[in-house]
Amino acid sequence: MYRTTVRKIASNYNTLRVPKRTLSNDASAGISSTNSAKFNSALLACSTFQEDEKLGMRNMIGQYDIAIVGGGMVGIAFACALSSMPLTKQLKVAIIDSNPALGRRDCIEKTDLPDPRVSTVTPATISFFKDVGAWDYVQQNRHAFFDKMQVWDYTGLGYTRYNARDVGKEILGCVVENKVLHASLLSCLQKSDFHKTIYPSRLTSMALQSHSKEVESKLPGAKLCDHGSFVKLDLSNGDSLFAKLVVGADGAKSYVRELAGLKTTGWNYSQNAIICTVEHNVENQCAWQRFLPTGPIALLPIGDRFSNIVWTMSPKESSERKTMNEDDFVKAVNHALDYGYGPHPQSSSVSNYGDRLSWLIADMTSSSKECFEVPPKVVKIASERMVFPLSLLHSNDYASNRVVLIGDAAHTVHPLAGQGVNLGFGDATVLSKVISDGISIGSDIGEISLLRKFEAERKPANIMMMALLDGFQKAYTVDFGPLNVLRAAAFHAAQFITPLKKNIISYATGEQKWPLFS
Amino acid sequence: MASKSLKLCRALCNNTQHGRNIFLALSASRASQRIQRRLFSNDPQPDLVDPPSTSPSEKPQSHDTRRNEGGAGRRPFSSSLNDVELAKFSAIAETWWDPVGPFKPLHAMNPTRVSFIRSALCRHFRKDPSSAKPFEGLRIVDVGCGGGILSEPLARMGATVVGIDAVEKNTKIARLHAELDPVTSSIEYCCTTAEKLVEEQRKFDAVIALEVIEHVADPAEFCKSLAALTDTNGATVISTINRSMRSYATAIVAAEYLLHWLPRGTHQWSSFLTPEELVLILQRASISVQEIAGFVYNPLTGRWALSDDLSVNFIAFGTKNMNSQ
Ligand SMILES: Cc1cc2nc3c(=O)[nH]c(=O)nc-3n(C[C@H](O)[C@H](O)[C@H](O)COP(=O)(O)OP(=O)(O)OC[C@H]3O[C@@H](n4cnc5c(N)ncnc54)[C@H](O)[C@@H]3O)c2cc1C
Ligand SMILES: C[S@@+](CC[C@H](N)C(=O)[O-])C[C@H]1O[C@@H](n2cnc3c(N)ncnc32)[C@H](O)[C@@H]1O
Numbered sequence: 001m002y003r004t005t006v007r008k009i010a011s012n013y014n015t016l017r018v019p020k021r022t023l024s025n026d027a028s029a030g031i032s033s034t035n036s037a038k039f040n041s042a043l044l045a046c047s048t049f050q051e052d053e054k055l056g057m058r059n060m061i062g063q064y065d066i067a068i069v070g071g072g073m074v075g076i077a078f079a080c081a082l083s084s085m086p087l088t089k090q091l092k093v094a095i096i097d098s099n100p101a102l103g104r105r106d107c108i109e110k111t112d113l114p115d116p117r118v119s120t121v122t123p124a125t126i127s128f129f130k131d132v133g134a135w136d137y138v139q140q141n142r143h144a145f146f147d148k149m150q151v152w153d154y155t156g157l158g159y160t161r162y163n164a165r166d167v168g169k170e171i172l173g174c175v176v177e178n179k180v181l182h183a184s185l186l187s188c189l190q191k192s193d194f195h196k197t198i199y200p201s202r203l204t205s206m207a208l209q210s211h212s213k214e215v216e217s218k219l220p221g222a223k224l225c226d227h228g229s230f231v232k233l234d235l236s237n238g239d240s241l242f243a244k245l246v247v248g249a250d251g252a253k254s255y256v257r258e259l260a261g262l263k264t265t266g267w268n269y270s271q272n273a274i275i276c277t278v279e280h281n282v283e284n285q286c287a288w289q290r291f292l293p294t295g296p297i298a299l300l301p302i303g304d305r306f307s308n309i310v311w312t313m314s315p316k317e318s319s320e321r322k323t324m325n326e327d328d329f330v331k332a333v334n335h336a337l338d339y340g341y342g343p344h345p346q347s348s349s350v351s352n353y354g355d356r357l358s359w360l361i362a363d364m365t366s367s368s369k370e371c372f373e374v375p376p377k378v379v380k381i382a383s384e385r386m387v388f389p390l391s392l393l394h395s396n397d398y399a400s401n402r403v404v405l406i407g408d409a410a411h412t413v414h415p416l417a418g419q420g421v422n423l424g425f426g427d428a429t430v431l432s433k434v435i436s437d438g439i440s441i442g443s444d445i446g447e448i449s450l451l452r453k454f455e456a457e458r459k460p461a462n463i464m465m466m467a468l469l470d471g472f473q474k475a476y477t478v479d480f481g482p483l484n485v486l487r488a489a490a491f492h493a494a495q496f497i498t499p500l501k502k503n504i505i506s507y508a509t510g511e512q513k514w515p516l517f518s
Numbered sequence: 519m520a521s522k523s524l525k526l527c528r529a530l531c532n533n534t535q536h537g538r539n540i541f542l543a544l545s546a547s548r549a550s551q552r553i554q555r556r557l558f559s560n561d562p563q564p565d566l567v568d569p570p571s572t573s574p575s576e577k578p579q580s581h582d583t584r585r586n587e588g589g590a591g592r593r594p595f596s597s598s599l600n601d602v603e604l605a606k607f608s609a610i611a612e613t614w615w616d617p618v619g620p621f622k623p624l625h626a627m628n629p630t631r632v633s634f635i636r637s638a639l640c641r642h643f644r645k646d647p648s649s650a651k652p653f654e655g656l657r658i659v660d661v662g663c664g665g666g667i668l669s670e671p672l673a674r675m676g677a678t679v680v681g682i683d684a685v686e687k688n689t690k691i692a693r694l695h696a697e698l699d700p701v702t703s704s705i706e707y708c709c710t711t712a713e714k715l716v717e718e719q720r721k722f723d724a725v726i727a728l729e730v731i732e733h734v735a736d737p738a739e740f741c742k743s744l745a746a747l748t749d750t751n752g753a754t755v756i757s758t759i760n761r762s763m764r765s766y767a768t769a770i771v772a773a774e775y776l777l778h779w780l781p782r783g784t785h786q787w788s789s790f791l792t793p794e795e796l797v798l799i800l801q802r803a804s805i806s807v808q809e810i811a812g813f814v815y816n817p818l819t820g821r822w823a824l825s826d827d828l829s830v831n832f833i834a835f836g837t838k839n840m841n842s843q
Contacts, residue, residue, distance in 0.1 A: 086648040086649070086650070087648065087649075087650045088650075090650050229698040229699040244699075439650050439674075440633070440636065440650075441628075441629050441632040441633050441636060441671055441675075442632060442670065442671025442672060442673070442674035442675040443629070443671060443674070444670070444674070444699065448617075449617060449625070456819075
């Protein structure tokens with residue numbers, strides 16, 4: 001559809017042929033005024049490019065196979081993945097990000113207090129890190145494995161304990177600070193002989209270079225205009241570069257996504273999360289999550305005697321809790337993780353539900369006999385308290401011609417399950433494999449049909465996780481009496497029905513794609 | 519003769535994992551008599567091929583007339599050209615690179631057939647399959663290259679590629695498209711025929727003709743030209759559509775009439791070759807088929823996969839016999 005319009009313009013206004021067009025897909029037909037302004041500025045950028053070409057300056061502008069916009073955890077992980085496979089390691093790659101961390105060799109002191117931004121990495125992510133050679137670095141820094149997880153709610157009706165043994169695993173996950181993950185990926189990239197160039201700048205515009213004008217004149221009617229083979233990227237420091245494929249790893253507010261005209265679906269939860277690091281008197285070795293009337297509070301081990309807290313609440317409460325004095329905050333946390341809002345789950349109610357659900361119960365797992373425990377007390381806050389709004393955002397398409405999105409640029413989930421970055425690492429792994437497969441059969445790596453394979457593989461997995469998180473969110477922010485009973489029943493079902501529990505665990509650990517259909 | 523061809527196929531069975539299919543197909547079609555008649559003419563003159571009337575299921579009259587119009591006398595070195603077939607391609611030449619146009623099936627099939635070619639040629643030429651450019655150092659000709667859907671991947675994989683097609687518009691489009699990417703701009707496109715290249719005594723490490731043989735006037739002669747272009751120890755790869763009820767249903771009724779993937783009349787079912795016929799005419803051209811695989815389409819994923827099922831589309835890889843030329 002779009003193509004026909006372009007063609008019409010081209011034939012009606014011979015003198016005004018559109019030599020290049022901004023990246024956009026059919027869905028962006030309803031171009032907003034800001035978009036059309038961008039369209040024009042991109043066209044201007046293109047005409048200057050033609051001047052450059054006339055002056056024979058084209059060789060002075062870098063030409064790359066892939067430009068990665070955004071050198072956050074996911075962008076760097078993708079570069080590492082490319083550098084670790086035989087067919088992709090010869091690619092010429094540019095990484096664009098103004099974050100100064102990319103330039104220096106960051107040395108993380110083990111004695112520094114843990115940063116409040118952490119991720120729960122799944123076994124799938126760990127094996128990815130091992131594959132690219134970044135796991136050794138993580139192990140030299142602070143990290144915390146956990147093999148148990150306890151989830152319960154304030155009504156006292158139910159609790160579930162997950163144990164790695166249930167799925168024949170050593171661990172359920174590992175909590176690592178984001179800065180450790182980022183630095184370990186960077187150091188592994190710096191060590192490799194991979195052909196990468198870092199542009200310490202920001203993307204300001206990009207345009208697909210199309211040859212429709214030349215082609216039109218040589219062979220009227222030929223449909224090659226979708227196949228310009230390079231995208232031109234302009235940066236805030238005045239640099240420009242060309243790439244066959246642009247990978248948008250530029251986070252939740254992705255500018256690549258906007259420039260490519262990829263539409264999103266999403267909403268805010270009018271809820272905020274407070275995150276911070278806390279200290280105990282003993283080492284914490286379990287991941288804890290309790291559902292409160294206002295939302296969940298999670299306590300994740302982060303190594304030594306530290307834990308990380310992610311506590312969801314209303315915006316009003318969050319601003320109060322952010323500013324209250326430290327002692328009061330510690331009290332509030334301990335309250336929320338113990339008797340606050342309601343009693344501990346009773347063992348009698350467990351067996352009660354167990355009986356009622358007996359027709360559903362398969363073989364019992366060892367952890368179903370494990371008792372409810374109270375998490376270790378928090379004695380001190382060990383970092384600033386950060387507050388951010390919970391939102392969910394999903395790009396309707398991950399790919400358009402020569403552009404593909406990974407990580408938060410494609411999907412942003414709230415940090416409830418610490419899953420955000422695992423989904424991004426999953427994207428990085430799959431995209432690098434799809435590109436490797438494409439190279440093995442001589443495909444053009446920016447070709448939309450290739451990028452769609454990545455999309456087809458990742459979209460269902462990401463949507464599933466987002467739906468799961470959204471469902472959790474909905475189920476635990478509304479306080480309906482009957483719903484509480486249902487919720488407790490769900491806990492007990494998860495506690496006792498081994499296959500279901502196995503599914504939940506293997507999904508949460510990133511090993512299964514289709515928890516509901518397999 | 520029939521028993522001889524059976525023996526040949528049995529011998530092939532030992533060579534290839536897919537041999538079972540060739541054998542089964544042969545015994546099932548009970549067509550060896552017809553094969554003899556249709557293809558086993560040693561005579562290079564197309565107008566001396568047995569008239570189709572000898573076999574009721576054979577080519578309709580019109581096809582034969584066309585061939586005579588093409589006139590072997592008028593074009594002594596272009597015996598493979600079939601003017602009506604070429605006109606069909608000329609009419610839709612602009613759409614070669616339209617991913618949803620008439621050539622959509624070729625685009626969709628491309629990854630699958632290229633991976634077959636990759637593994638066959640890597641094994642045969644002892645190339646490193648983990649290399650990004652495993653075909654470096656190989657001279658490959660893509661006969662009937664069309665818009666270059668196959669030539670471009672071959673070039674990206676490092677081969678020195680010559681793409682030829684009998685329709686000038688095709689090679690023009692192919693050249694324009696290849697120029698978009700510096701890696702593919704080295705492909706040499708030429709509007710010519712395999713026979714002309716033979717005349718020029720060109721030789722290639724690999725000669726590839728995908729989805730072409732069903733459109734040529736004389737498949738046996740065409741295979742001889744392909745063989746003549748293949749260097750000693752070289753490889754020949756051919757893909758085509760089987761002449762089976764399934765191929766009639768899928769390639770013609772479905773693709774041309776129901777799905778409108780292909781313009782009506784793109785294919786002449788009666789000129790399709792069965793796998794055993796292809797093996798035999800290649801054998802006569804001193805190419806031994808080493809491997810045959812089928813393509814199956816998965817309508818759910820819209821992708822093609824290699825399989826043992828040769829009943830619709832199939833691809834054959836052969837090597838040139840040492841003792842010939
Ligand atoms: C405050 C906060 C706390 C979080 N806590 C958790 C948590 O506890 N657990 C968890 O799993 N997830 C958490 N998340 C989410 C997690 O951080 C993300 O899932 C993860 O960082 C995504 O990585 P990314 O590489 O896709 O994007 P980002 O980490 O956002 O990286 C994007 C990069 O792109 C660069 N960039 C942006 N625009 C441009 C441009 N125009 N040109 C060039 N470069 C550009 C930026 O400089 C940045 O380096 C949190 C997020 C936030 C904001
Ligand atoms: C179905 S297309 C296949 C194109 C290409 N090989 C591919 O698979 O992508 C068949 C092509 O063969 C060409 N052709 C037909 N007869 C030919 C002949 N005798 N010599 C050379 N090319 C021929 C046609 O012009 C057409 O481009």
